[in-house]
Amino acid sequence: MLTVKTPKTKKAKRALDKRAPKFVENLKKTLILHGTKTSNVLNHVLTEIYHLKKDCAIKYSRKNDSIRPFESGGETSLEFFSLKTDCSLFIFGSHSKKRPNNLVIGRTYDHHIYDLVEVGVENFKTMESFSYDKKMAPRVGSKPFFAFLGEGFENVEELKHLKEVLLDLFRGEVVENLNIAGVDHAYVCTAVSSNRVFFTHCALRLKRSGTVVPRMEMVEVGPSMDFVVRRHRLPNDSLKKEAMKTATDRPKKKEKNVSRDVIQGKIGKIYIPDQQVGDVALSHKAKGLKRERREGKLKNNVSEHKAKKQKADGE
């Protein structure tokens, strides 16, 4: 026996619709959590990534014993959290002797694990350790630039994967209109060797140059670290195909109140509600214009007039 459960409030309905699958998707949220043991370095790394993605990230502070992303049974908790928080990216930090300062960056498709990249963090420098002119600090939520250097990103499987994941992680909203005066920051990733990537975050300043195009100046601002790629898991081919599908036949939104005429061309209809002249709000003008005052004044004037007249007569 099945019953239909519908949300009782409009707010709940809106919340459910936000999480529903759509043709054009929302911004991907990131879930940041850690396992049984973390090191000092790793704690800083996680908090800094959280700050970089403040709008669209959720950070869990408790330790999670049962999460092991690369093992078959250890992903259920992750998938549950992904479902609950509606996050499709996750960063799982853990520290052990075999894998020190370990970060697992993963993506989910339909709240099931899609792919994983495991990197070790080395030579980490926090945001506070960089000194720069505070006016250049990038704002949260601005769209970043990406600069990838090195042939490793093309040739090595793992680095290719890492490049895709980093792009997905940090790119922010996909927008059509961009305010080019507002570009703030850039991420620079260099493939130093076949398994090491140097990652840093810089602020941008546009300097005046002769032409329309300004000259760019970069100052290292944010966290900088070395990623050492350890393991990775690519998605199955079928899953990948399904996830990469785009909607070509989207139902077009009907344009309302617009019609075309052969003679006049494009005609639009505007609906104006009936004007209730009596209910129109009076302007908040000077007190002197209020009716009582006006009438009072009139009376006064009349009496003054009379007085004046008398005076004049008297004189």
Added chain:
Amino acid sequence: MEMEAQKYQIDLGNLMAYDPHPSFSSLPSDREQLVKECLQKGTELVQAIVDVLFNLHSTEDRDGPIVQLPPPTTRLPREKHLPKPKPPTKWELFAQKKGIKNRKKDKLVFDEQTGTWKRRHGYDRVDDDKDVPIIEAKMTDEPGEDPFAKRQAEKKNRVEKQEKNRLQNLKKAAKVDALPSHIQLAATALPITGTQSAPKKVSKDELENVAGMAATATASGGKFDKKLPGEKSAKHPGKFRKFLPVAEGSGMGAQEQQQTEKILNKLISKHSHEILDVDKAVTMFNVRKEKKKRNQQGKSSSMSDKLKPKKNFNKNASNKGFSKKGSSKKGKTK
């Protein structure tokens, strides 16, 4: 401006530039050098993107020049599946087949009864069941039937049918995984018994009682069980078994003797006249006899022998009042 060795791959939609062959002067020995080189190369890349960006057509806005970015070229996987189109409902299929088109209805309808414009649905609507003053009787109507109640019952049936159809449509959609996002189909628990009644929801008190009963099944009677926050202690604490004192005396101390005597008496029925209530048994027998006589007088004329009600072959029925149960064993008790 782009040299052959430094042709970058630019993805404008993502503001990304990739340099497959950054020419490092020599592999930088220490980290400082590496960082500087990377920043330099990075700046060049970003400059390249900005070149293209600022040459795009821009519109002036109050915050700054706004540029229309092309869609990104690197394809990234979606986070959820594409929404599947809803399968047509039963009515939609029927309407398509018959060629029935949906006609737009007005919100206000003229009500003949009151002569005013009333809304079609909702409060104070046209054609409400409660506004009908007179229902004319038809030839097919049965006397004693309330036509107003009948109308209400019909409406209720219609509504139930509609709900059932809606559920069926949603189930079909759920099969294809095209359920609307705000609707969930929840399975209610099926009754295990043969009856159609839905199982009653267990109340808080019942659960507490059951928990208490289960706790007494432990060896210590649930006295030392860990209690959840908010759980009250069991109503009957401790055990129910009462063990007799080991040291036996006489009088009050002869409890064990009394206990066993009581049981034995019941079994062997030493005082059987206390067990059997003779007067009651006699009256029961008499009543039954009279009933039988009356029945025989009434039915003997109309029924044949074979159709007579069979006599009661119950074991104890005829023995009442005649046997004294333990009479033969009278002498065996203590």
